[in-house]
Amino acid sequence: MTRTSQILYTLLFLSISCLSTYASAMYWPWPLNGKVVNLSSLPVAVWDGEHGIYTLPARSFSRKTLDVDHLYSSLNNRWCKIGPLKVEIDSKGNIDQCTCWVDNAGDACDSSVIVAKVRSSPAPKVVQAAQPASIPVNS
Template identity: 45%
Template sequence: MPIIFTPARIIFTVICLLCTSAALAFFIIMQEKEQDGHWPWPVNGVLINQYSQAAQVWDDDHRFYTVPAHTRSGDELDVDHAFEPASGRWCKIGPHTVTLKTDGYFKNCPCFALDAGRACIQF
């Protein structure tokens, strides 16, 4: 008996293919993170610097560099950790977007580390 492709069956097939593709992409990204300990593009960390001075940041590939005042880190570089000038702490950003506010404190920091390149502090 021939298979009849109704609009509902076509939509269901497309949805299944999209879900499978998304699951595969997630698996590949997680494998990359597992292998070298940092998130690959396009899930890089991003810093929005609203502070009056350049923000010190760190990533696995480029080590220490700065994000100028009143700018945003670009997509070409990953921000793994950023220094919070008001407290002297390092924020481990991961795949998130973090804002360094005008008062020198972070908004949306997922967790803090003891130093650049270190894991989050667990309490």
């Protein structure tokens, strides 16, 4: 076996190993994972399916390798379901970007609330599009 073939086989093995690791992981890889930026002076509790509940220190952010799923708010004693978003906690501890609040870490959002919100919002106006010009056929 030539040196080039050995290198190619090694690279192929490493690629397959990396892909199988990502396929078996329970988190989304960056940039699809949930990220928390804590701008407050207090630590916050976060939860992900891989590590459970842990603390994110004050004035820090979650690493790219973590997929944070929920963020605890001590202001309303509920968990913010993050999804593939970046959520910031301001200096006063407010979480403004949360679209879904749940009672427990790991809980899913109630999709009926989201569906009702979409149904009640007005439909966008459709502008009449210009018709394409006919293309002459060359004989």
